[in-house]
Structures are given as structure tokens and as C-alpha cells.
Amino acid sequence: MQGVLNIPAELEGVQGVISDAFPGVIEIFEQQLVSDLPPIDEMCRYIERYRGKMLRPTLVLLCGLASNPDHAELIDREEQEQLLTRAHQVCGAVCEMVHMATLVHDDVLDEAEIRRRGQTLNMLHGNETSVILGDYLIASAYELCSSLESPTPSRIVGNASAIMCTGELLQLHHRNNHSLDEATYLEILERKTAALIGAACELGALCTLGFDEREHPVTQALLAYGRAMGVAFQIQDDVLDLMGSEEQVGKSVGKDLEKGKLTYPLIHHLANADADQTLRSIELVRLAENNDRSGVPELIEAIRGTGSIEATQSLAASYVEKAKGALLELPDSPGRRLLELMADAVIRRSY
């Protein structure tokens, strides 16, 4: 998230502690995916480029710090660094690997061609290889997670992954449903995106507090923070898919319309436009669903016309506030302040 955050001088210390823990995360990640079979090794090296913002490992580490009662007191950077253990790094690598598996499978489902400004794996190696490589990433993530001494992280990651899948299935079930409502849209987001981001925050706290501390108020607060932040993150992703350019976002855009996924700007628009405009807009949506993007500029204008972009931004902002509110359970600390900044950044980002 570095590019998005404007880190004030007072938080450069905590930012440095996180940065120093990152090479360990990446090493664990890469080590887990080393294969004795050269063609598999090569593909794993290729998809490592999918690692982007590394949001989930950042959250594991930062929640690991912020949940430590000693964190606010320590001045010395080396002492701060010792608050983060190998377990934090393992959990960070696990969450990123699960996330990456969903990216590989999503690209198959979306028939996407571009990811992180490069060709997607499905374009290079075909859908079959992509499906299995996604499976390999999931299995490797679980194997890595179960290397920890407690089965609790495996429980959390297994459960979050299953919930993610139900979110994707629910979304598929509502494909081309032009009367999708806000509640179902949010249910999809909470499952497909927020569950894993919440799990990352929970794992960060548990690596610090002990794996039996799932009911600890700090664990619960960070879980709530992650879930709310995850919803805000996905709302912003949906806005970028609708309004952003491929060049700016770095991946295929306009996929939601094409794939018949209604997102909040459109849901709000269809619920608030007059009858004639609703009919016209649905006509334009159907065009896009049939791969004809000629009506998209008119549709975006219509969406603006009902104030639906502002309504979407305000919905996302309400989740950011909810996330920041959850953090008040924690004592003030540089880690907590950085988590607040990250929540703000989630809806300001343009990629």
C-alpha cells in the first residue's frame, strides 16, 4: 500500500518495522512453492508477479504489532522488530497465497487477459493449467499454515476460504439479475472479500496474543476492522472496474458489466432512476453483457445523473468509519494509527 499512503514522519518507524519483516514473508512464500519439477517451478515464478499491494500480509504484520501491549511503549526499533515472529510471517504468506489462488481462478472465470500489466496465466498456459495451479496454491497455503504448532490458524484459513467460495457462488447465482438489492450485494462482498481480510487481521492478533485468544476484545476488534475494511476495499474495486482505465488499474476493466455482475453504483442507479431511465439503462447493461461496450459512456453518465457515484463513495466511507471505530478498542499506538491511515487509503486509491 506504500504508493497510496502518505506516511507522516511520526509513523516512519512502524512503517520501517513492517518493511523489515517483509523479506521474510516473501522468502517463506517462495520456499513453499519451490518444486522439484521444472515446468511447475517456472509457472510459480511467473505468477509471483501477481503479488501486488500485499495488503493481506501487511495487515497480518501491522495487526500483530498493534495488538501487542508493549508496542506503544517501545522506542527502540530492534525491540519493535522482535514483536513480530516467524508465525506472523507464515500467516502473512498464507493469506497472500490463498488470495493469489483466487486471482488465478478468477482470471479463468473472467477470461481476463491482463493482470498486473502482464498476460494472465490462462492466456499463456490455458484454462486447465490455471485451474490446477490455483488448486496447487490453495493446497500449498494450507500445508504452510498447518506447519504452525496450533490447528487454530488452519481453522481460520479453511473457514475464510470456504466463505469466500460461497460469496463467489452467490455472485454467480445472481449473474444478470438486474434487480439485485443492496443487502445481497453487501452479503456477497462480506463473503468474497471481507472474510479473508478479516482473517488476516485476526491471525495477526492471534500470533501476538496466543492462538487461544480468539475471544480477546483486541482480536475481536481487529477482526471487525478487517471485515469492514474488506467491504470498503471491494466497493472501491467495483468502482474502479466500472470507471477506471486498464492503464491506470493495471488489470482488465469493465469485466463486471460484461460478466453480468451488478455492483453498487448500478444497483443504486437502477433503484433511483425514473421508469424510462431504468428501462434505458437496463438496455445498455444488456448490451455490455453481450460484449458491446458502445453504450457504456452513456450508462456511466446516467449513473452519475442519479448521484450514484457519490452514494457509492458514501457507502464505502461508512465502512471505513466502521473499521476505524473498531480500532478504538485498542490503545493508541503508531500501529493503530497506521491501520487508520490504511483504512482511509483503501477508498482513495485509483489502482
Added chain:
Amino acid sequence: MQGVLNIPAELEGVQGVISDAFPGVIEIFEQQLVSDLPPIDEMCRYIERYRGKMLRPTLVLLCGLASNPDHAELIDREEQEQLLTRAHQVCGAVCEMVHMATLVHDDVLDEAEIRRRGQTLNMLHGNETSVILGDYLIASAYELCSSLESPTPSRIVGNASAIMCTGELLQLHHRNNHSLDEATYLEILERKTAALIGAACELGALCTLGFDEREHPVTQALLAYGRAMGVAFQIQDDVLDLMGSEEQVGKSVGKDLEKGKLTYPLIHHLANADADQTLRSIELVRLAENNDRSGVPELIEAIRGTGSIEATQSLAASYVEKAKGALLELPDSPGRRLLELMADAVIRRSY
């Protein structure tokens, strides 16, 4: 495996103990997949029909019995039943769920239309739903596995699943490779099939002996049994895909040829035919790879002509002997005798 086995009277008791433990396995399996979302619940109910021979849960339970030092001594059936715990049932359900996930993804990759004499999920709901439902099954299997008190079963299942994926990837890498050799073929089988069957046997032993007993000679013997049996099982599967009828086998056949997967009968044939026949056979293989099955009867005749069916049967039989040899580490018992019968049955089955 009931339909394949001819159970002698002396083993009906142990067979009954396994049968009595089965409803528990199925209940755990179904409970794990219950969803609060009706469309997802409905799909899970549909794919429960994929449960076929239940080979893996049977092996977990039977290895659980055979590895128990008390098993050979006990006469009373109720006492026998108490040797099997909820952990055995959980591990059985987990292995079947992982296996079922691979079936769902395999059907997508193979574009298969028939499974267990019914339409495949991908034909009914599309590839996207099938990919995610497979992911949901994998995630649910891990979640279930991590409900056990030790992380060891999760380690075993995560590792076996990752190895399975590398086997599938290796197979894809060698698609349409008409000079695939025996060693690579066996490497693929050991990974894509034998790893999980070995894991099922290992888990059965560990649920009995304790999760720290991975190095115990009985655990090691049952792992070796499962791996060898898994290779024999897959060789037989490959023979059935080549020679069996859809009606008899209950799923789409001829997929290996069509998908450019060379299996042992063909590998042996191409290595042993004279130069002219080899050229002609490769021509027929290419036809099949292009979905033209008109040359398949001639190809099968040619394969018979080089004695390649007998060679395949003899290869499979050598793995059955290896599996039975590994069992000699265990004391003689009804459970061990049933495991021996199962190994024999694997290469006698016609479905």
C-alpha cells in the same frame, strides 16, 4: 468396494464394523457442506451423488482397525466398533471431500458430460460454478480436518493435495507427448492418485496410534500399502478408460486419448511395436486427439498385438504385490486380510 469384493464368512465381522462406522462418515461429510444459502446447498446435495466406491474412507477405517494392536484379539463386535473414533470418521470424510473436489475440477478440465451415470455439474451449471464449487469442497475439507486437535492431519492432507496438483500439472505438461516413458507415467500416477490414497491409510493408522506416530513401522507400512495400491488403482482406471464402455464404467470413457494423455497400454505398445506399426499407431492416436474415434478399434487391436494389455496387467499386479508385501509388517488380523482382498480387487474391478 462392496460390489467388487467377495467377502469370505470369516471376514464378515470386520466388514460389519466398517459398515457401522460409515453412516457417521457420511453424516460428518454432509454436515460440513450444509450452507445457509439455498442455491449452494442444492449444488452440494447434487454432487453428493459423486460419492462412489468410497475407497478412501474405507481405507481410513480399515487401516484404523488393522493398526490397532487389540484388533486381532477382540471377538466382540461392539468392542471392535469402539476401536474406531470420531477422528477416523472425520479423516474419512476429509479424504472423500478432497477426492470429490478433484472430480469436480477434472470434469471441467476433461469437458466430461457423465459422472456416476448422471450429468456432470459443469454440464448443468457451467464451468465457472464448477471451478468454485471444487474450491469450496477443498476449503471445506481443510476446515473439517483442522477441527481435529492436532495440526498433523492438516499437514498430511495439505501436503497430499499439493502433490496431487503437481501430478496433474505434470500430466498436462506431457499432453500429446507421444514419447512419454514409463518412469514419467508412474511419477504422474504416484502424485496424482497414490499420494491421497497413501494419506488416507496413514491417517487411519495415526488416528489409532496417535498423531505423533508418523515414524511408527505400522504407520509407514500402511502408507506404503496405500501408495502402491493407489498406483495399481490408477493403472486399472487407465485401462478402463481405454477399453471399457461408458455403460459399464459409469462415466465418460476414451477421455485419455482425446485429451492427449498417454497411459501405460499405449506407452508399452509404442515402445514395443515395429517402426511401421509405431507410425500407424501415432497416426491413430492423433486422430483420437482430434476427436475422431474411428481409428480407436484398430488402435486397440494393435495394442493387443504387442501384448501391451498383459504387460499393463502385470505392471498393476506388481504394485498389488508390493502393497500386500507392505502389510506383512502388521500382525495377521481380519483387518489386514480385508486390506489384502481390497488390493486384489483393485485390479479385478470393471468400474
